[in-house]
Amino acid sequence: GGAGAESLDYEVIENYAYREHQAQRGKLWVPYYVVLKWFFSLLIGLGTGLAAVFINLAVENFSGWKYAATFSIIQHSYFAGFLVYIIFNLGLVFSSVLIVTKFAPAAAGSGIPEIKGYLNGVDTPGILLFRTLIGKIFGSIGSVGGGLALGKEGPLVHTGACIASLLGQGGSKRYHLSSKWVRIFESDRDRRDLVTCGCAAGVAAAFRAPVGGVLFALEEVTSWWRSQLMWRVFFTSAVVAVVVRTAMNWCKSGKCGHFGSGGFIIWDISGGQEDYSFQELLPMAIIGVIGGLLGALFNQLTLYITSWRRKYLHKKGSKVKILEVCIISLVTSIISFGLPLLRRCSQCPDSETNPGIECPRPPGTDGNFVNFYCAKDREYNDLATIFFNTQDDAIRNLFSAKTFHEYSAQSLIIFLVMFYSLAVVTFGTAVPAGQFVPGIMIGSTYGRLVGMFVVKFYRRLNVDEGTYALLGAASFLGGSMRMTVSLCVIMVEITNNLQLLPLIMLVLLISKAVGDFFNKGLYEEQAQLRGIPLLESRPKLYMRNMVAKEACKNQKVVSFPRVVKVRDIISVLRSNKHNGFPVVDQGHNGETLVIGLILRSHLLVLLQSKMDFQNNPFPCDMRGISNRHNLSDFVKPISSKGMSIDEIHLTDDELELYLDLAPYLNPSPYIVPEDMSLAKVYNIFRQLGLRHIFVVPRPSRVVGLITRKDLLIEE
Amino acid sequence: GGAGAESLDYEVIENYAYREHQAQRGKLWVPYYVVLKWFFSLLIGLGTGLAAVFINLAVENFSGWKYAATFSIIQHSYFAGFLVYIIFNLGLVFSSVLIVTKFAPAAAGSGIPEIKGYLNGVDTPGILLFRTLIGKIFGSIGSVGGGLALGKEGPLVHTGACIASLLGQGGSKRYHLSSKWVRIFESDRDRRDLVTCGCAAGVAAAFRAPVGGVLFALEEVTSWWRSQLMWRVFFTSAVVAVVVRTAMNWCKSGKCGHFGSGGFIIWDISGGQEDYSFQELLPMAIIGVIGGLLGALFNQLTLYITSWRRKYLHKKGSKVKILEVCIISLVTSIISFGLPLLRRCSQCPDSETNPGIECPRPPGTDGNFVNFYCAKDREYNDLATIFFNTQDDAIRNLFSAKTFHEYSAQSLIIFLVMFYSLAVVTFGTAVPAGQFVPGIMIGSTYGRLVGMFVVKFYRRLNVDEGTYALLGAASFLGGSMRMTVSLCVIMVEITNNLQLLPLIMLVLLISKAVGDFFNKGLYEEQAQLRGIPLLESRPKLYMRNMVAKEACKNQKVVSFPRVVKVRDIISVLRSNKHNGFPVVDQGHNGETLVIGLILRSHLLVLLQSKMDFQNNPFPCDMRGISNRHNLSDFVKPISSKGMSIDEIHLTDDELELYLDLAPYLNPSPYIVPEDMSLAKVYNIFRQLGLRHIFVVPRPSRVVGLITRKDLLIEE
Ligand SMILES: Nc1ncnc2c1ncn2[C@@H]1O[C@H](COP(=O)(O)OP(=O)(O)OP(=O)(O)O)[C@@H](O)[C@H]1O
Ligand SMILES: Nc1ncnc2c1ncn2[C@@H]1O[C@H](COP(=O)(O)OP(=O)(O)OP(=O)(O)O)[C@@H](O)[C@H]1O
Ligand SMILES: [Mg+2]
Ligand SMILES: [Mg+2]
Structure with missing residues (x-):
């Protein structure tokens, strides 16, 4: 039994009082109810879309300023730049952990296990409150902007769910934001449907992947599926897509600072590998196996660390939690700044043979390459390109097509080991934290490593390292989260490359199968740890x-x-x-x-x-x-x-x-x-x-x- | 109650005998069972993939020969060419209707309503027999190759389901193709899962859209959804994708005649419209409304005609059925040959301003334009380009990007009216018939019309008529079949244009909403007509x-x-x-x-x-x-x-x-x-x-x- 978790009543209790109420209802009640349902779906889409835009805008601007400041200072002194970088990160992370521990404790973590529990029929106290919503939004701005090894996608799912459930109960009573007119969702069942819409909206907003959002909500989060609901969820996702796209168009002219550049597709690799040969299936299968192994290991390690934390660390109160996060932030800053310093810089490729790829002009992170601690002008630091960069840009670089030998194997291995460890340690701290983006970064690193190996070994020039990075990302997410169809669609939607669909399916199937051999999916493991008694969809054999x-x-x-x-x-x-x-x-x-x-x-x-x-x-x-x-x-x-x-x-x-x-x-x-x-x-x-x-x-x-x-x- | 339809027993009847059997089973039984399940999923994928390749190969070659022969004869005499065309069509259609009426009566129609019924718990006699499978494969080659206004996609879903269910009962007893070793699926429930895999495989093979296949099976066909099943369905679809792609690669060098040209994406429009402005949302919404209206009308008309047919025509025996189909074939041939003759030819566009677009050299149908009854060499007949052409090429032309003013409005309107009527009349005859491709053709015609209007009226040059055609296709399918997510994914997968996703969602939502206002979806209407007592997912209000x-x-x-x-x-x-x-x-x-x-x-x-x-x-x-x-x-x-x-x-x-x-x-x-x-x-x-x-x-x-x-x- 969970600590405080209590079952929900999805049944409409048709007692005498309810029936009498129903009989007294006017004729317009049913149409009003239906219209309100759809109207709420619209509002959820709008709200989640705007929340996502706000978070993105804040995160991109904070990190943009941070890197701009750091780069301009290191022109003079690396030490001063280092200090500014650390302080900036620490400040953001500290504000995040403060909000979470003092104001909205339920906003810690990704929230997906709790939402999954909610949709399975278990209520975790505090998880869908208004304050949790606020904590989640501002907390994740701090934690992601502060450069920790975590993402903003899980929190956005939680945000969507919060918005949905607040609408569902007609606003927040505590904050006097409620209205009697909209309080017609009198059962947990109606609210459940709204929360499902909210989850889909969250993913749709996070990845700008509307169909992926629908499928994520249906495959991973909900426990009961109905075709009618699918339509409503789909509508919500479409609204999100429109909101986000409109906001991005509006921001394109630079009105929103660092936010709004790039297209609707987050990491467009449509220029990547067109075709593949049979020989390549072997390395791709290997990527799948690696994904399964590393994913399962990730689940296991985070499980141990989280349970250890809960037993010894987090019992000691919020001070310890705050301290913990601050130390992790410090370590992260030191590693991400310090390690690239130790790498030698490489020569930029000829811009004639590689049109479209530009070496950055210092101070700057434009283009694929980051000039960091390099002696000459036309050089770049390959480790800094991924480590000392915003997450979005790092992934864009890892996925980038037609950039052979951009990274040395050493840099990738160093990054893989360090970032994996950081992601494991950061998981479970008292800040809002998603696992999607770290997963993509880890996966694409070893994917690119395998790709480099294939390029070298098979001597085929139409092999693209960026494509392998994408497969790696899919394999790690599959090995850790154990989703299939939704992940597949999300990967396609974020990279705009349908050609790779069968390959993504392949690595996902392999990595999920390998992962399932060892343990359960990330969210189930975490739900179990948090005492959320999820009912699996099948009875145990002995039953x-x-x-x-x-x-x-x-x-x-x-x-x-x-x-x-x-x-x-x-x-x-x-x-x-x-x-x-x-x-x-x-x-x-x-x-x-x-x-x-x-x-x-x-x-x-x-x-x-x-x-x-x-x-x-x-x-x-x-x-x-x-x-x-x-x-x-x-x-x-x-x-x-x-x-x-x-x-x-x-x-x-x-x-x-x-x-x-x-x-x-x-x-x-x-x-x-x-x-x-x-x-x-x-x-x-x-x-x-x-x-x-x-x-x-x-x-x-x-x-x-x-x-x-x-x-x-x-x- | 249906004529002969009987309920299935999805329950595992755990009686004493069953329990004793279970107790006697060896330890290896469960692993064997699981392995066999997955092995069967693999086989279903392989089988359906190969069946699809076979059907495609046959259809494309038959129509290829047909048009090649006709084109070379009309160089000398249009009348002789006309005769050859008619006879060729009639021969193919006749063989199809003969197979269906004499050998496999259950192979008539699309089969999707029956499969839907099966997965809802109602067995229609004959629907999943070996002979139905054979009849479906060869019948649809005849009916599609014979140029009727129907498609091969529905039949492929049925084919996949047949293959699945035959595997599930361990082969066909009647044809001595069964084995005791694989007869371990002792309940309808296990077979149901296999049939779901088969459906997904069918769509995946028909549209080369693996994810779309999974979603189609889950949204439209099955009545019960489980996450575990999703994974298996997904695996089957992936296998299909690999099989089809391999076959297409193998055929690329011309080993398979007319089959194998073009990429894995059927109607690639990735070169289409990149962006859209707010003004365009209105015409797009109009497309959605038209789709809903025409789709609902299509459902209603086919319902009337089919019930009339059942009452008066088909009772009179198979001779009448054969005659009916032959007459429809004749009419179709006459219209598709005759109408283009009445149109004036247009000048081919300059190949300098439109690189990549080539006017055909007679005798030929290469490129976007068909030279048919044209006086000069560098001319084309816009009506023949869509009417006197294989379905795939016609759709490719309708979807084609950057081809402004390729069609005159008159041609499109003529085609729309004639093809709509033909599709309505052909529906419900005694041949295997899918509604996807006709739907896409109808929809893309009015979509392109609206697109032409937008180009003229808004005077915007980045508007692409082909993109509007795609939206039209989505809207008609949505208005008739009332699917959402699966249709959306299928449309994206067949056209490889993710940018349009939000627009496709928009028109689908509108057209489904408009259609739902008038009647039920095509498959539900047909199931009702055929006496398949489908249980909807929700109880009626009065209950x-x-x-x-x-x-x-x-x-x-x-x-x-x-x-x-x-x-x-x-x-x-x-x-x-x-x-x-x-x-x-x-x-x-x-x-x-x-x-x-x-x-x-x-x-x-x-x-x-x-x-x-x-x-x-x-x-x-x-x-x-x-x-x-x-x-x-x-x-x-x-x-x-x-x-x-x-x-x-x-x-x-x-x-x-x-x-x-x-x-x-x-x-x-x-x-x-x-x-x-x-x-x-x-x-x-x-x-x-x-x-x-x-x-x-x-x-x-x-x-x-x-x-x-x-x-x-x-x-
Ligand atoms: N009225 C009752 N009389 C006897 N035993 C009961 C009764 N209600 C519940 N139980 C038993 O007591 C245990 C706990 O009951 P409880 O009602 O707390 O359910 P639960 O599983 O904890 O779910 P919930 O979240 O609703 O509390 C269960 O094992 C249940 O079988
Ligand atoms: N043993 C029974 N005694 C009395 N009435 C029954 C019995 N079994 C079924 N009925 C009633 O007879 C009607 C038809 O029953 P039947 O068993 O044929 O079910 P059905 O709905 O036709 O489904 P099936 O496809 O299984 O035949 C139903 O209204 C049912 O309530
Ligand atoms: Mg209890
Ligand atoms: Mg009966």
Whole structure:
């Protein structure tokens, strides 16, 4: 069980009060609801797109200034430049960790495991709050702008999800930003759909990959898939694409500083390798294997380090967390500045034989090459080109086509080892952190190494090192995150090279297979570590040999009668932590009858409002009962702990009153016979997204059969 | 209810015999099963890829020869050329309709509605047989090669599904192509997964769009989605991509006649429009609206014509069907040859201002322009360029970039009207027929018209007519088939232009929304017409106000006791058509107890084998019972009607014997309480892919509760 993680109720609880409410609704309610759904999808797209533009703008400008300042200072003194660089990084990272630890603790990390958990049916406290949204946005500007070995993609997914869920509950109550008119999403189920849209929007915005976003949300994040939802998610992604593209067009003329250069495709390599020969399949397969191995190792190492951190480090409070991040920032700065200093510079290639490639004029990072600590003018430092550069530019350089021998093998190996270690260490610190971009950088480094080897060994000139770098990136992400289709589409969308699609598929399949041999995917591992009890889509094998009764054999079922004394409710709720209780009533012939399921959260609302208390222990008159409560009172606010029994204070007189549960119980909970195999029960639970299933004795008779024909009746 | 359509059993029936079998399995069974699954995915990819290559090769060569012959003859006499053209077409179409009507009736049409039905849980007789596969392959070569207004993509999906299902049942028994070793897919559920792979392989092969194939299978065809399946489907698609690409490389040097020219991307327009301005969004939205309208109209018209055909024409036997197709072929030939004759030829553009565009040298169809009935040498006939040409070349011309004013508006309008009508009339005839390519041709025609208008009206030179043609194609497909993500990816993959992605998304969203306003998607409409009872993914609204009992209120449940006289079984099975029966037994205290569900098909197998008959009416000894039958005896062969009660012949003595049903019944059928809302029941039925649900009285007590925690136990 997770620390504080609690299940969500994806079921619409069709109790009497709900039905009465529904009956009172006007004719326009359904169209209003549908329109609002689509309108919210639009808003999610707009919001996430704008958030992404804002983050990108901030990050690119901060790093742009940073490198510009550093480069101009090192013309005079390398030491002064070094100091400025360190301080700039430290400042940004410090502000990020401060925001996260002091203001929005749930904003740490990538957030994808938590969102995955949310969409699987587990709520992690705090994960979708307004403050988390703010913390995520500003925190990731600091951490990414500060040059840490992490990306802004995971955080953008989380950002999208936050925006979606805030819309879904009609704004943030705490910050008085809510409106009654839009609070019609009265079940976790509606919110779940919005959050799915938000995830897709996040990826679409991060990579400017709208289709990739849809697929990421559907393959990696959601647990339940519906075709209708796909359409809505798709719409949201399209909106994001339009917003981001418009913003970029607007920024093109330099209005936004360093942001807005480059096309809509982040790392365009459409000029890369056109074709491939059969001989090349072997090195490509090797890239896949390396990706699987390094990816699995990454998952394992981060798992160990994170669990160690949680056990020893992070318990000691936020000061330690802040210190940790600052030290990592220092180390990162020193390594990324210092190591390139030790490398010899190389001669720039002839601009005549390589049109379009320009050596930078100092101070500058324009073009593919960075002049850093080089003696002559027409030289560049290959390690600085990737290490001492913004992430986007570094990846662009690694992917760059038709740039043979740009890097020496030593530089790439040094970078691979150092950056891999930094990425492992940085993972799990108290800053917003995505793993996509580090993964792409690691993967493209060894991919390019393999590419260099192929160029040398096979002596083929149409082999392109940049193409191999792309395959390497795909393989590492596949080996670590274990996605297939979505990753494939994302890789194609960010590089604009469809020709490579079959090759990307190949390395992804290999790296995923190799990785799966060792451990689970990054997000599942992390979810497990954080105590998010994800239900996998398949039952375990041994469940086939168990029956439902065995899964709950030591329980003494705690249930309520239909009309129950308030004092009894209180004592029962105090005595256990169960969240659902069967309600049992007397039938006409005196036999008992299970009439439904009442949720702890509903009971607490009833106890607090006191409106339903009655003097006599007899069934109440249910008519008009829905006017007593607003339906949305019963819905737990997102990401909050919900009420606790200790918050209920009743007088002694009130304790002697009675409460009729009938109008508020869920009258038709799901039931399974006690000797159904647990694998089947698992499937029901998982496929339908349930929270409770009643295990009941075998029925004594069958009232009727329902088949396909019965469900196809027209009204 | 459909004519002969019967539900599938996606449930693994875990009866006693099955469990005993499982217990006897060796340790290696699970790995063997997994390996075989993947091996089959590989084989499906290989098979579908090769089938696609074969069909393409045949079609391109037949049409290549046809046009080459016609062009060389019309140098001397247009009339002789006309005759040859007609006869060639007629011959091919006739062979196709002959194969379909005489040998493989289930091969008519696209097959996608039937496959969709299969994956939704309804078996249409004959749809996945070996003969259907053969009929589909050769039939579609004839119908497409014969120049009818239909495509080969739908048939390829069906082909892939057939290959998959034949593998799944271990070959075709009828043709002695089966092997016991591979017959381990003992449930419809395993076969369903393979068929999903087959569908994806079909689309991947048809459009050389591997990711599009995966998404098509998942968005449009399957009803149940699982992440694991996605990976397998993805693998199959990758295999197809490799097979097709290899074959095309092999054919490049001209070894395969007219096949193999062009790249892996079918209609490459990567040279098209780079960017778009805001003003253009309006005409693009208009394209979307036109697409929605024309698409919905297409669905409606084909629905009417098909139902009319079924009622009046096709009842009269196969001669009428053959005649009908031949007449349509004649009309198509006359129109496509005759109409271009009436058009004036235009001057070829200067090859200096338009490098890369060459006017054809007669006799020839090379390049973008077709010289047909032109007086001078450097002229071309714009209508013939699209009408009197192979489909692939026509689409290539319509999509072609940087070819302004290639077509006159009149030609495009004439083509649009004539081809639309031909496509509507051809749809539903007794030949294999896909709707993708006709849809692309129709859509790109009006798209190009709008593009021409934009060029004229907005006077912008960076607007490209070919790009508008692509958007038109997307809009028509979206308006007719109502897919979103998969169509989007397919369009991008076949044209290699990622820049246009947001625009494609836009027109798709609009056209789908407009189309949905009028009717359902093409495949759903057709499935309904053919009596395939598809269950939509959502319950109807009124189901919320019904309870389970009402859905089956007039039934008197027909059930069996545990041990039952053979004579009684026979008479019950004769007296109704139900496919499942509750089995009710006496409990210890004399009360009745529902112990399971027995399927009609299982009863028939038991009656036919006679091995389980016993003399006494007492429960039998169940041990060792699994040795009596082979588990696969109980599995209904795919696409067959299954056994009927009339095939069972028993002597009078045998009729007096008894049968104990306990070892063969499904001991834990799904149950719902009688007052559960029908909407919920619908969800259970649909999400879990069930065939029977028992409606039972409210339980009298709860034995236990199952929550997330209970399902996360480790072994
Ligand atoms: N009313 C009840 N009577 C007896 N046992 C119960 C009852 N409700 C739940 N349980 C059992 O107690 C354990 C924890 O129950 P709980 O309701 O907290 O569920 P959970 O899995 O923790 O999910 P949630 O997040 O909803 O709390 C489970 O093993 C469950 O079977
Ligand atoms: N054992 C039974 N006793 C009473 N009614 C039944 C029984 N089995 C089915 N029915 C009812 O008879 C009708 C047809 O049943 P049938 O078993 O043919 O199902 P179906 O929907 O046609 O699906 P299938 O394709 O499996 O035949 C349904 O309305 C169903 O509720
Ligand atoms: Mg709990
Ligand atoms: Mg039936």
